[in-house]
Amino acid sequence: MNPWIPYPAEVIEKRREALRVHTLRLRIRDEAIRRAYRFRPGQFNMIYVFGTGEVPISIVSDPDESGFLDHTIRVVGKMTAALVGLKEGDTVGLRGPYGSWWPLEEARGMDVVIVTGGLGCAPVVSVINYVAHRRDRYGRLKIFHGVKTPKDLLYRARFRAWQKHPDTEVYLTVDHPDREWKYKVGVVTNLFRQVRIDARKSAVMMCGPEGMMKSAVRDLRAQGVPADRIYLSLERNMKCAIGFCGHCQYGPRFICKDGPVLRFDQIQEWFGKDEL
Amino acid sequence: MPILDRNSLDLLFDALKRRGFNLVGPTLHDGAIVYDALASTADLPVGWTDEQEGGRYRVKKRADEALFGYAVGPRSWKKFLFQPVQRLWQARREGEGFRIIPEEEKPPKWAFIGVRSCELHAIAIQDKVFISGPAPDSSYPTQRKDLFIIAVNCGQAGGTCFCVSMNTGPKATAGYDLVLTEVLEPARLAIGADRHYFVVEVGTDRGAEVLRDVPHTEATEQENAAAERVVEKTASQMGRTLDTTDIKNLLYRNFEHPRWDEVATRCLTCANCTMVCPTCFCSTVEDVTDLTGEHAERWRKWDSCFTMDFSYIHGGTVRSSVKSRYRQWMTHKLATWIDQFGTSGCVGCGRCITWCPVGIDITEEVRAIRETEK
Numbered sequence: 347m348n349p350w351i352p353y354p355a356e357v358i359e360k361r362r363e364a365l366r367v368h369t370l371r372l373r374i375r376d377e378a379i380r381r382a383y384r385f386r387p388g389q390f391n392m393i394y395v396f397g398t399g400e401v402p403i404s405i406v407s408d409p410d411e412s413g414f415l416d417h418t419i420r421v422v423g424k425m426t427a428a429l430v431g432l433k434e435g436d437t438v439g440l441r442g443p444y445g446s447w448w449p450l451e452e453a454r455g456m457d458v459v460i461v462t463g464g465l466g467c468a469p470v471v472s473v474i475n476y477v478a479h480r481r482d483r484y485g486r487l488k489i490f491h492g493v494k495t496p497k498d499l500l501y502r503a504r505f506r507a508w509q510k511h512p513d514t515e516v517y518l519t520v521d522h523p524d525r526e527w528k529y530k531v532g533v534v535t536n537l538f539r540q541v542r543i544d545a546r547k548s549a550v551m552m553c554g555p556e557g558m559m560k561s562a563v564r565d566l567r568a569q570g571v572p573a574d575r576i577y578l579s580l581e582r583n584m585k586c587a588i589g590f591c592g593h594c595q596y597g598p599r600f601i602c603k604d605g606p607v608l609r610f611d612q613i614q615e616w617f618g619k620d621e622l
Numbered sequence: 623m624p625i626l627d628r629n630s631l632d633l634l635f636d637a638l639k640r641r642g643f644n645l646v647g648p649t650l651h652d653g654a655i656v657y658d659a660l661a662s663t664a665d666l667p668v669g670w671t672d673e674q675e676g677g678r679y680r681v682k683k684r685a686d687e688a689l690f691g692y693a694v695g696p697r698s699w700k701k702f703l704f705q706p707v708q709r710l711w712q713a714r715r716e717g718e719g720f721r722i723i724p725e726e727e728k729p730p731k732w733a734f735i736g737v738r739s740c741e742l743h744a745i746a747i748q749d750k751v752f753i754s755g756p757a758p759d760s761s762y763p764t765q766r767k768d769l770f771i772i773a774v775n776c777g778q779a780g781g782t783c784f785c786v787s788m789n790t791g792p793k794a795t796a797g798y799d800l801v802l803t804e805v806l807e808p809a810r811l812a813i814g815a816d817r818h819y820f821v822v823e824v825g826t827d828r829g830a831e832v833l834r835d836v837p838h839t840e841a842t843e844q845e846n847a848a849a850e851r852v853v854e855k856t857a858s859q860m861g862r863t864l865d866t867t868d869i870k871n872l873l874y875r876n877f878e879h880p881r882w883d884e885v886a887t888r889c890l891t892c893a894n895c896t897m898v899c900p901t902c903f904c905s906t907v908e909d910v911t912d913l914t915g916e917h918a919e920r921w922r923k924w925d926s927c928f929t930m931d932f933s934y935i936h937g938g939t940v941r942s943s944v945k946s947r948y949r950q951w952m953t954h955k956l957a958t959w960i961d962q963f964g965t966s967g968c969v970g971c972g973r974c975i976t977w978c979p980v981g982i983d984i985t986e987e988v989r990a991i992r993e994t995e996k
């Protein structure tokens with residue numbers, strides 16, 4: 347098996363989520379490969395656009411829905427623009443799934459606490475969807491999301507929909523509110539002072555800017571959440587996703603194969619270091 | 623142990639060629655000793671040696687006709703096993719999509735001549751990266767397959783060598799088919815005329831099989847002892863030393879240390895150290911299309927953690943300061959590598975010291991941190 351070879355996948359649906367954010371539904375063309383393909387929420391694919399390049403993108407569809415894979419892509423540069431520029435029927439190359447996954451088995455019976463920030467964060471969408479479809483396996487679902495200004499809140503409609511789910515709480519906050527803003531104000535970690543988290547029976551999964559995650563971890567730890575029940579999804583440059591190119595190193599870890607989801611106690615001594 | 627005389631070495635080369643091996647080894651090229659194709663022992667740098675110091679390399683004539691009388695040069699064997707520029711696959715538009723055409727990889731049947739002990743260790747380290755991981759690489763294992771190695775125990779240490787500190791030399795202990803110790807005895811020690819011979823140790827059945835094709839004799843006790851003395855002398859001549867005591871924790875503890883700022887004032891981030899290093903494995907990929915847009919290719923190229931692009935993620939480079947890039951490189955070589963692959967990423971070959979244009983010395987940087995740790 348040559349680990350560098352992508353398999354052709356067809357764009358079977360393209361959905362607009364927000365400004366410059368689209369979800370591509372991909373279907374691996376080869377039937378045998380499509381049937382054998384299994385992933386877990388938190389993992390990602392390397393997606394190749396003919397002649398342009400290849401980038402890591404999380405899988406946000408449900409692992410039990412077979413036959414297609416959803417990827418929500420925000421345009422930030424050449425490759426993401428090329429991906430979002432594709433039409434239904436176009437073909438991409440796909441390799442994966444790669445990396446570690448969210449602790450959805452370990453978290454059974456617990457409250458699931460999601461902390462995200464910045465301009466949307468695809469990796470946690472997979473958890474929210476997963477829990478929403480298996481409500482009886484988990485306690486409460488608490489979603490904390492912080493952005494700088496209201497216009498950075500990309501998935502307003504989604505949050506509104508999640509808020510209506512049973513046993514689900516959504517907390518939104520901005521650093522700099524405008525007049526219409528009707529949610530909380532202040533950095534996301536302020537929320538932890540206002541909302542009770544049951545430290546004994548919560549599993550925390552977070553993803554977002556490292557600065558935000560750093561203060562979130564500090565506040566959650568102060569509330570008594572054990573280090574081994576906090577999971578973070580990290581991002582680094584990736585050129586291979588299979589441990590060869592060296593680009594994704596994070597201290598002794600390779601984000602592509604040891605991550606992207608890492609348990610806090612396993613990266614404690616490195617986490618938050620500048621220019622690591 | 624078997625011994626070969628100077629002329630039988632060509633017969634050994636012939637025995638390998640008859641078996642279809644492509645010989646590569648040290649040869650003098652543009653003022654440096656580099657690894658390239660060899661036709662016979664005449665292509666070796668006969669009678670040459672090198673002088674190495676921080677930021678300095680030059681070749682000069684020796685007083686004798688030694689074949690392996692120098693240390694390692696600017697190229698390493700990784701150039702053959704992990705090629706600097708390499709196509710990974712091609713793609714062609716077809717029907718509703720495109721088809722990927724993998725590269726056809728044929729084992730090249732390399733025979734490496736004159737591999738030093740530190741380099742055997744470096745190859746073993748890259749094996750861990752490219753063969754022992756979750757999925758073996760598409761090319762390295764094929765290049766590596768069938769590789770025949772004739773190692774050489776070093777007859778002199780280079781000015782920047784520190785294999786003794788890294789426990790990787792100068793005597794080859796594993797990873798070769800045959801290993802030679804070159805012995806040169808001037809007439810006053812030898813009986814009669816000058817003597818020039820190679821004491822051979824056999825590492826594998828393949829090695830023994832090839833050696834059977836070449837006339838050789840059994841070494842006398844004196845000859846074996848002479849070979850022992852060669853490596854002992856080399857071990858005592860190391861140009862550099864590095865104290866590796868608890869080195870992983872030393873560097874983990876000193877992620878913040880003023881010495882990183884100091885070395886950053888000298889480092890040019892030229893990436894030379896990573897290019898010459900026999901264990902550095904980082905690469906990047908490039909995608910290209912032809913003018914018709916019907917045909918695309920993906921290439922892999924050596925890359926370096928000293929570039930800004932290396933750690934770029936949208937919005938900026940993670941390691942933008944020179945300090946953080948030097949720290950990444952040195953900490954990876956000597957510390958995080960141990961957690962990643964169960965071995966140091968440095969074999970003490972000294973290349974990064976010799977080929978750094980400003981002579982930054984990894985052994986000196988470790989010493990400075992160790993001595994001033996708070």
Ligand SMILES: Cc1cc2nc3c(=O)[nH]c(=O)nc-3n(C[C@H](O)[C@H](O)[C@H](O)COP(=O)(O)OP(=O)(O)OC[C@H]3O[C@@H](n4cnc5c(N)ncnc54)[C@H](O)[C@@H]3O)c2cc1C
Nearest residue numbers: 401402403404419420423424425426468582583584935936
């Ligand atoms: C594990 C993982 C999962 C991701 N999941 C998603 C997702 O679901 N949706 C989404 O929109 N984005 C995701 N990203 C980020 C996405 O990969 C980058 O936005 C994308 O690589 C940017 O490429 P570009 O060419 O458009 O941007 P440019 O800024 O032009 O980037 C140039 C090159 O730098 C590298 N690069 C830049 N930013 C990143 C980055 N953040 N991470 C890794 N490499 C980068 C890529 O090689 C890229 O081709 C994920 C990243 C990682 C590491």
Ligand code: SF4
Nearest residue numbers: 899968969971972974
């Ligand atoms: S770090 Fe320097 S001395 Fe160590 S193996 Fe690499 S080039 Fe040789």
Ligand code: SF4
Nearest residue numbers: 889890892893895978
């Ligand atoms: S240490 Fe020397 S060789 Fe390496 S990048 Fe800096 S200046 Fe170049």
Ligand code: FES
Nearest residue numbers: 587591592594602
């Ligand atoms: S992305 Fe290449 S080593 Fe992790």
